[in-house]
Amino acid sequence: MEEIGIKSKLRVQKHGEVFTPKKIVNKMLDIKGVKEACESLQTTFLEPAAGEGAFLVAILERKLNIVVKHYNDDLARFENYSLLALTSLYGIELLEDNAQTCVLNMFQAYYDIYQEQVQYHNGKLKKKVLDSAKEIISSNIRQGNFLTKKAIDGNPLVFSEWSSVNMKKTTKRIKIQRTEYTLDEIYESVEKESGKAINKVLNKNIEPYKQLDLFDLLEEGHIDSEDENPKEMRYTPVNIIDVYKAEMEEADG
Template identity: 90%
Template sequence: MEEIGIKSKLRVQKHGEVFTPKRIVKKMLDVQEIKEACESILTTFLEPSAGEGAFLVAILERKLNIVVKNYNDDLGRFENYSLLALTSLYGIELLEDNAQTCVLNMFQVYYDIYQEQVQYHNGKLKKKVLDSAKEIISSNIRQGNFLTKQSIDGNPLVFSEWSPIKMRKTTKRIKIQRTEYTLDEIYGNEEKESGKSINKAINKTIQPYKQLDLFDLLVEDDIDSENENPKEMRYTPVNIIDVYKAEMEEADG
């Protein structure tokens, strides 16, 4: 039965929204060069019009299958490398419902495959691994306009780069350094100090600036925007299973 590629004629007329059928997604991802990229857990993908995540979900499935095949001698190693694979997938989507669905679809794929490996290893699901998966997905999938490079509130689109620190073939516990870039900075190949955060005013009672978390759309933002002494912050290197903590410190100087 043929998949329906539209939600409504109005959405097609207003936003040009048409969804790619799964069979077409598979055919495109089976092109040799793309297929090889999907089988590399570090190869980065950016979907500028992510929709509900048809391509990103399919690529994630392929990457996680490679993790199961090559990095699954114990559950801890699977957890580390599966999160590393997750850090390589980015998306931008204009419409809120699509963006939220994309995030949830990606998390569901991660959860299902993680749960399978937990059962295989006779282990337990770890909340911090799932929370770190949520942090990575919600940081990598953004609601905004790819053409204007802006989020829905008019601010620049911001993405996180997740860089493994001194990782070798034998590494089992991956340490990661998070650095934030605007989409303009990414296109300009701008180099930054590792860990740099793009943030608004921060003091001891004010939390770091964070774009819309699509896992938590209903929570009101009650952060006080008034601060006469803003401080530059940077992300500290952490184990990849602890990125959900989003640990930061004051930047030097």
């Protein structure tokens, strides 16, 4: 019988941390109903204790296999639909090393299949596609406590909803609208204006889940920490391969 892996007895005692073997993961994902959801590009999954991403990576691989099978007539279409599949996967992990490993594992899984399709189509890896994959993964995988709904810094956990705005059967280049929600807002089914960015509401000057680069402080025009009237911003709709730019505009009103 295959054992469930552990890193240390102390981590098991302190955090209840165990790792599910891949064989068991796949058996669970083959359950009727779950299997079909894994094969739907836009069906969302939230793993509240993501660990190193065993379930999320396995689901991503299944979704990407569907992209290869049905949306792979050319490389551009694969790129668009593979990123769409990536937007549907979310995770929360309490321990920093696990959260970092989860992000890396998801990116590696995406990179490997993307590289295979680049070779199949005799194309080239596009940096902006990989950068957009990183932006989606880093926004969807959060370090924090699912039970308290708080990030490691004490701020509310924040996730991005990625809504396609131009989807048809013949769509080749997907346009996406990003909207931010706290985990509490998601549970309360709060309806928001499309593109709403709550980072400016939670903290006037620093996004709660991104570290401020020290070089930013030297830039002319940097928002002073004493500014009591920061401009509220919203995300603009962009092509899905350009989400890495995180383009924003001043919100109306």
